[in-house]
Amino acid sequence: MDTKMLIKEIIDLDKEKKDVVVQGWVRTRRDSKGFSFIELNDGSCLKNLQVVIDHSIISAAHLKKITTGSSIKVKGDIVESPGKGQKWELMGREVFILGEADPNKYPLQKKRHSDEFLRQIAHLRVRTNKYGAINRIRSTVSYIIHNFLQERDFFYIHTPIITSSDCEGAGDLFQVIKKGEKKDSFFKKDAYLTVSGQLTAEAICLGLGRVYTFGPTFRAEDSNTPRHAAEFWMVEPEMAFFDLNDDMDLAEELIKYVVKTTLKQRAEDIELFSKFLDKGLFSRLEKLINEPFVRIEYTEAINILEKAEKKMGFQFKPKWGEDLQTEHERYLTEKYFNGPVVVYNYPKEIKPFYMRLNDDGKTVAAMDILLPKIGEVVGGSQREERFDVLVKNMERLEMKIQDYEWYLDLRRYGTVKHSGFGLGFDRLIMFLTGVSNIRDVIPFPRTPGTLNF
RNA sequence: UCCCCGGUAGCUCAAGCGGCAGAGCGGGUGACUGUUAAUCACCAUGUUGGCGGUUCAAGUCCGCCCCGGGGAGCCA
Structure with missing residues (x-):
């Protein structure tokens, strides 16, 4: 019987493990002669799991569908990775494509995006x-x-x-x-x-x-x-x-x-x-x-700010009875007290x-x-x-x-x-x-x- | 709400004074390889945010609008 595992659990394994099922989203795929490497992430932790797919277990047409953003399920064995960069990898025996992600349309690329762009998606x-x-x-x-x-x-x-x-x-x-x-x-x-x-x-x-x-x-x-x-x-x-x-x-x-x-x-x-x-x-x-x-009374804070005023050239004059301005708060936390x-x-x-x-x-x-x-x-x-x-x-x-x-x-x-x-x-x-x-x-x-x- | 900056290919950006719209990344195809944001070669990217104006000619100048960012205000 296969054991369903989270990638987080696999990362923490202390020995190899046979007959494991992993499901997640593909971050990247790298093809070699005879086999492909898939970086798989299931959200359970930051790290990806490297999945190795021998081309004898998958058709070329199926392999092509395993693109960035697609979701897959892989059965296989967790073995020590001969490559550098990760301790364990999943040697696939069976691969199921759960959901495709058209690479011409999927907005997340394997590169950095700006926060402003990501906010839209x-x-x-x-x-x-x-x-x-x-x-x-x-x-x-x-x-x-x-x-x-x-x-x-x-x-x-x-x-x-x-x-x-x-x-x-x-x-x-x-x-x-x-x-x-x-x-x-x-x-x-x-x-x-x-x-x-x-x-x-x-x-x-x-x-x-x-x-x-x-x-x-x-x-x-x-x-x-x-x-x-x-x-x-x-x-x-x-x-x-x-x-x-x-x-x-x-x-x-x-x-x-x-x-x-x-x-x-x-x-x-x-x-x-x-x-x-x-x-x-x-x-x-x-x-x-x-x-x-640091704990200071408001009155003391105003004193400190008044003394710093000449040097800092605040846009707003610190004055007892007025609220602290953003520039005043920043002076206290980032300059005066750090x-x-x-x-x-x-x-x-x-x-x-x-x-x-x-x-x-x-x-x-x-x-x-x-x-x-x-x-x-x-x-x-x-x-x-x-x-x-x-x-x-x-x-x-x-x-x-x-x-x-x-x-x-x-x-x-x-x-x-x-x-x-x-x-x-x-x-x-x-x-x-x-x-x-x-x-x-x-x-x-x-x-x-x-x-x- | 106010001030400043920006909007060009899927993404990040370039395009001297107004004169044929480009690069990198991503994508496709092929080669190569136990690979690590792989590498190399080739291919295609487009209503330059929208509407209007000036001009022989507008990505570029002017006006209005929309969207994004930074700063400030507002903020138990």
């Missing part, structure tokens, strides 16, 4: 080394994040994708309406796609203790940058009895754990990026694991209503984690647990308090100190791989003016 680009690796890394990182949090007694919770109001005040929302009907015909009120699961996660947190969401979020901003997408994934832990320091500790520990574990579990895939895309990748990742993140920077205690005026007011009355217990090249990867805060202060905030911002009665209930009844943060999953993948455009770490990216597939 996102349904096929996963068959390249680079995009196969990205998707494997996404899967592994997801699993690692779940592992990390579950081991620390966090519960994975599910917050709604369709939300009832623009609670978070987070920029532009996508509205949800029933096709062909008025905007409020279904829910009898306005409905939107979520921009964050935070507020509902807080509710579950104040009952379960430690929770997290991990799901898609949506922003309707007309942002055309390599770091923004209209649909992206976030991890949002929310913890009872955590203050801002606990919050920063957890976020830093999580990021370090993810990087360290991914380097171990997806070494081959990460190596591809460090070799061909970003020579400095390994040293940047190693540095992140081994050194504590590594991850956590900035905390921001002016209350530039942060949302739910962040906890500090004793100085001017700043809130907020924190952002900035990474070199990527910018903000984490945004979090200690939440305002004091009923009176929270209501005052909402009044200052002229919010409709009646829409948030349920949220205020969380402070009316058994309120406790609690904190949380949101981690941009796709930006984390960018940092891990050195891929510089978010459109290339999301399998089917959604951006303004682009909705394909």
